[in-house]
Structure formats: C-alpha cells, structure tokens
Amino acid sequence: MQATIQTKLWKLTDDARGHMNIIEFRNYLFCLMFYAYLSEQVKKKRNKGYTIKKKYLFSSMVDNVEHGIWNNELLKTAFVEFNNSIEGTESAEALYDIFDDVDFSSTNLGRTEANRSLVISKIILGLKDIDFSDSRVSGEIFEYLIASFSAASGKNTADIYSPVQVSKLLAQLVGNSSNEINGVYDPAMGSASSLLQVGSKVKVKNYFGTELNKSTFNLARMNMIIHGVKFNKLNLRNANTLDDDQFKDKKFDAVVSIPPFSVNWEPVDDVRFNEYGKLAPRSKADYAFIEDMLYHLDEKGTMAVVLPHGVLFRGAAEGVIRKYIIDKQKSLDAVIGLPNNIFYGTMLATVVLVFKKEKNHDDILFVDAFNDFEKTKKNNVITDDGIDRIIDAYNKRENIAKYAKAVSYDDIIKNDYNLNINRYIDTYEDVEVNIEQVERDLKRTKTRIENLDIKILGLLNKL
Incomplete structure (x- = not known):
C-alpha cells in the first residue's frame, strides 16, 4: 500500500x-x-x-x-x-x-x-x-x-539530501557506544536526514542544526516534525554556520554532517578557527566545517563528517591544518573511503572522517569501503552489509587485508601527513600470468604484423 x-x-x-x-x-x-x-x-x-x-x-x-x-x-x-x-x-x-x-x-x-x-x-x-x-x-x-x-x-544535492545509507553510516559511527545522547549537532543539516538517522539509532534529548538556504531550512523542520520529533527538542537555525555561530560555546555528544563540498567562504576572526595556524582557503571551506564541528564536540563525544577526497592530501593551508589535527589534537580517529557516485548530481570521491577528542589508541584507522555498493540506475548505494562491515572494522580496529588497517602516527608522519587511503592499504590484486601462453601470443602477433607488412608493401608497389 x-x-x-x-x-x-x-x-x-x-x-x-x-x-x-x-x-x-x-x-x-x-x-x-x-x-x-x-x-x-x-x-x-x-x-x-x-x-x-x-x-x-x-x-x-x-x-x-x-x-x-x-x-x-x-x-x-x-x-x-x-x-x-x-x-x-x-x-x-x-x-x-x-x-x-x-x-x-x-x-x-x-x-x-x-x-x-x-x-x-x-x-x-x-x-x-x-x-x-x-x-x-x-x-x-x-x-x-x-x-x-x-x-x-539533475543537480548536486548532497548538501540538501543525504542518501539514507550514508546518513545511517554516520549515525552508527557516532551512536556506536551510547544508548542516549544529550545533543546531536549538524552545522549544515540540509533536510535533516542525518539528524533523524541518529535519532533512529539512539535516544536523542535535543537536536541542533543550522541551514543556510531558507527553503531547505523549512524542509528540514517539516521533515523532523513529520517524523514525530517534538517541538521542544528542536533547536534549528536558518543561518550561515561559518559566518555566524548559532550555538557559541555549546558542546555536543554527537556531531554529524555532510556539508557542501569545497564551497567558497569568507574567513573570519573566530575562536573556532584560530588555533590551527592557518585559516582554511577562501575557495574551499571543508576544513572550516571540520574546525566548527570539532569546536562544538564534547570531550567524550564522537564526530563523523563526509567530505571530498581532497581533504586527505591537499597542501598549503589545508596541509598545515591537517598536520595540527594529527600532531597536536590527535583527534582524528578513522578515515573511511566511500564508493564513488553515491550522491545525486556529483561523481566526487568522498570519505568519512571520524573524530574523538579522547582516544585510547595512538593510531588512525583506515578503511577502504570503495567496493561496498550496489549499482542502481543513476547512483551507487552502500549496502547494509557494507555498513555492517565498516562498523565492525571500526569497532575492532584490526588489520584486514586490502580493507582496513590501523596506522601509527609515525607512519603518517613518514608520509608527510598525507592521508590518501591507498598509501596505507594495498588493494593491488595479484594476477597469475602464464608466461608460455604470453610467448605464444607474442609470436602469433609478430607473424600477423609481418604478413600485414608484406601485403602493404605489395599494394604500394602497384601504385
């Protein structure tokens, strides 16, 4: 029905x-x-x-x-x-x-x-x-x-609608060890899909979110209320998070987001961005969103954010910020590579970055979930089994050949703080080669080429 x-x-x-x-x-x-x-x-x-x-x-x-x-x-x-x-x-x-x-x-x-x-x-x-x-x-x-x-x-709508499987993955990452969350925050909530998924995973006392676009902000409020979220649990704002922090010094148990990828922003003098040595570049606000989310993350909380693959290796100011997060904060907990083409209107390769301010291990987990998808008419979709596999790998933090590896800070420093997943997880598949068959094929090919040369020479002599 x-x-x-x-x-x-x-x-x-x-x-x-x-x-x-x-x-x-x-x-x-x-x-x-x-x-x-x-x-x-x-x-x-x-x-x-x-x-x-x-x-x-x-x-x-x-x-x-x-x-x-x-x-x-x-x-x-x-x-x-x-x-x-x-x-x-x-x-x-x-x-x-x-x-x-x-x-x-x-x-x-x-x-x-x-x-x-x-x-x-x-x-x-x-x-x-x-x-x-x-x-x-x-x-x-x-x-x-x-x-x-x-x-x-037909447009890139990643900042408006988060595919349910991506939101479900974020929710399981941040709600992994809790039965109840005092507050969950999304600085670029779109239609609030990720907030709702957290609420379906664990009991949430209060929801906090910001959305710049007025129509999308209205859509988010409708979406949450029509899903049965009570008015007194909603703390949603129509504003530009990066320009105007709506929640000031408030800290949250869980922070999730799929912010607009690599958008322009106007750097501002703000406590959220000042400790990293450099400001995120005007042409790419990805790290500005990370910094806002980290600022609002509680000391015992978990944060999961989806961003374009470039945040793993881009240099200049972003390289300085990435080094500070790894060296000084030591808050980056996991890097999870997602399948291509999972968002409407963009083929960008994306990753989930997981952060915790209090960690009990001195490494960063890398997961290559690039192939954990089913193909539909227009997009790839992360499977439920794929989500379960990611969460299992994240919880156990064990090395799994061609899939997951816990990498020491020393190894990351040796790679000049480059977090590209293929630097740490070898997905190369060994292929058996029949040398004798290759030699036979080469001989046949050589014979064909010699025969063609003879034919071409004969045709040229007739001209």
Missing part, C-alpha cells in the same frame, strides 16, 4: 506541475503534506502550540475539492490563521514562517486563479489516502519524495 502511494505521488508530480520548475512544485507538495500532517494531529488531539479550525482542516479541504467548490483563497486564509495561532506558544520557534516558500497567487502555478486552484486541488486529492496520523508512514513517504526530487533535479 505504502509503495503504491509513493508511486502515485511521484506520478502526480508529472501530471500536476505542468511547466513549473520541479523544485518549486516540490515546495507546494511538501507544504501541503506538512499541513495535512498538522491537521491530523489536531483531529487526534495531539496538537500542542497551534490550532486549526474545523473548516480549515485538511480533511475539510478534501471535501471541498470532491464537491467541486475548491478555491485557493481558503488555503491562503488557513495559513494566515495557522501563523496567528502559534504566536507566543511553545511551537513558535519550530513553526514560524514554515509555509513561506509557497505563493498561491504565483503565475508559475497557473495563469488564472482557476488554473492555480486546479493544480492545488490535484495535490490535495493526491494526498488524501495517506495516513498522516502515523509518523512512521508519513515520515517514510516524506523521505522518499525528498530523495526522488533530489534525483530528478
């Missing part, structure tokens, strides 16, 4: 959006899904911090559409009433301006009011069969649609 609904909703995207940009249509669909979820909580008397009058409930809107009396003005009024209802309540911070990404008067929705109302009515009917009283069901459908829109956009 659930798979049927997912397929039906994706077909609705093609049928209803017309010439509208797919991401713009996504915003309308998600806003209506989220409103339907909130309406269902009111009907079940689970709502805290907001109210929705009966005539503005999603089920009432479905009735209007089915009776042919739908007009978008009703939805506009409903959203205004909803915003008024949250003022001064415990839900205000979690829900403020959450529907700002949709404009029911936009000509992109349709040239006339009738056309615009028709598109919205199609979406309403497409959502009517979803059981929004069940956070598990509605949450899975929401995640499915986020993934589908990311894949269909």
Whole structure:
C-alpha cells in the first residue's frame, strides 16, 4: 500500500506541475503534506502550540475539492490563521514562517486563479489516502519524495539530501557506544536526514542544526516534525554556520554532517578557527566545517563528517591544518573511503572522517569501503552489509587485508601527513600470468604484423 502511494505521488508530480520548475512544485507538495500532517494531529488531539479550525482542516479541504467548490483563497486564509495561532506558544520557534516558500497567487502555478486552484486541488486529492496520523508512514513517504526530487533535479544535492545509507553510516559511527545522547549537532543539516538517522539509532534529548538556504531550512523542520520529533527538542537555525555561530560555546555528544563540498567562504576572526595556524582557503571551506564541528564536540563525544577526497592530501593551508589535527589534537580517529557516485548530481570521491577528542589508541584507522555498493540506475548505494562491515572494522580496529588497517602516527608522519587511503592499504590484486601462453601470443602477433607488412608493401608497389 505504502509503495503504491509513493508511486502515485511521484506520478502526480508529472501530471500536476505542468511547466513549473520541479523544485518549486516540490515546495507546494511538501507544504501541503506538512499541513495535512498538522491537521491530523489536531483531529487526534495531539496538537500542542497551534490550532486549526474545523473548516480549515485538511480533511475539510478534501471535501471541498470532491464537491467541486475548491478555491485557493481558503488555503491562503488557513495559513494566515495557522501563523496567528502559534504566536507566543511553545511551537513558535519550530513553526514560524514554515509555509513561506509557497505563493498561491504565483503565475508559475497557473495563469488564472482557476488554473492555480486546479493544480492545488490535484495535490490535495493526491494526498488524501495517506495516513498522516502515523509518523512512521508519513515520515517514510516524506523521505522518499525528498530523495526522488533530489534525483530528478539533475543537480548536486548532497548538501540538501543525504542518501539514507550514508546518513545511517554516520549515525552508527557516532551512536556506536551510547544508548542516549544529550545533543546531536549538524552545522549544515540540509533536510535533516542525518539528524533523524541518529535519532533512529539512539535516544536523542535535543537536536541542533543550522541551514543556510531558507527553503531547505523549512524542509528540514517539516521533515523532523513529520517524523514525530517534538517541538521542544528542536533547536534549528536558518543561518550561515561559518559566518555566524548559532550555538557559541555549546558542546555536543554527537556531531554529524555532510556539508557542501569545497564551497567558497569568507574567513573570519573566530575562536573556532584560530588555533590551527592557518585559516582554511577562501575557495574551499571543508576544513572550516571540520574546525566548527570539532569546536562544538564534547570531550567524550564522537564526530563523523563526509567530505571530498581532497581533504586527505591537499597542501598549503589545508596541509598545515591537517598536520595540527594529527600532531597536536590527535583527534582524528578513522578515515573511511566511500564508493564513488553515491550522491545525486556529483561523481566526487568522498570519505568519512571520524573524530574523538579522547582516544585510547595512538593510531588512525583506515578503511577502504570503495567496493561496498550496489549499482542502481543513476547512483551507487552502500549496502547494509557494507555498513555492517565498516562498523565492525571500526569497532575492532584490526588489520584486514586490502580493507582496513590501523596506522601509527609515525607512519603518517613518514608520509608527510598525507592521508590518501591507498598509501596505507594495498588493494593491488595479484594476477597469475602464464608466461608460455604470453610467448605464444607474442609470436602469433609478430607473424600477423609481418604478413600485414608484406601485403602493404605489395599494394604500394602497384601504385
């Protein structure tokens, strides 16, 4: 049933959006899904911090559409009433301006009011069969649609949507030895997939996250709430983490992120970045994100971040920062190479870096999980067995031929702090060669070449 609904909703995207940009249509669909979820909580008397009058409930809107009396003005009024209802309540911070990404008067929705109302009515009917009283069901459908829109956009969406298997890996790495986490933090949370995966692995008391893009920030809030996370557990901010630290001196048990890869940034004088001897280069903010995350990591916490492969070996300022982390902090715990082509819209090779400020070993574990994937139509997907294999290797820290190796600091220093995985794990496969067969093949090839030379010479003599 659930798979049927997912397929039906994706077909609705093609049928209803017309010439509208797919991401713009996504915003309308998600806003209506989220409103339907909130309406269902009111009907079940689970709502805290907001109210929705009966005539503005999603089920009432479905009735209007089915009776042919739908007009978008009703939805506009409903959203205004909803915003008024949250003022001064415990839900205000979690829900403020959450529907700002949709404009029911936009000509992109349709040239006339009738056309615009028709598109919205199609979406309403497409959502009517979803059981929004069940956070598990509605949450899975929401995640499915986020993934589908990311894949269909044709753009690099790694900073918006984290493939579930990658987020699951990060969650298992940071929640590996805990049953409960006081706080988990993501400085570039995208749609909050990684935060949610941590919450599915261990009990989380509070979620902290920052997202620069306003539309993605709204999507993240919807995603967490529709998955059943309570308003009072959410501490999410719409801001640029690197420019404006939203959580100052707060420390977290778990820190996870898949920040935008190698983006530009404007270096600032900030305690988070000052101890490393150099600032991350303006053209690549990868190490600036690492430094922010390390600053907010509790002394006994664990941090896991996905970054492009270049952070392992790039020199100049990044080389200075990497040397400081290895030599002085000794906080880098593991380097895990991931399969190529696991993110939508980018073929970049990526790695997971795991950090701990308190370690009981003087080495760094290297894992080459490059081949632990299944191929799909557009992307490679890390398998569950692949995740289990990585976690098992991380926990045991044993040398596994062509897969995992715990490398001493001395060996890393000998390699000039270059963390390229193939410097430490030899994945070369021995190939048996039949010398006699090779000699026979060479003789045959030589004979063919001599025969061709004779033919070519004969043709030239005839000219």
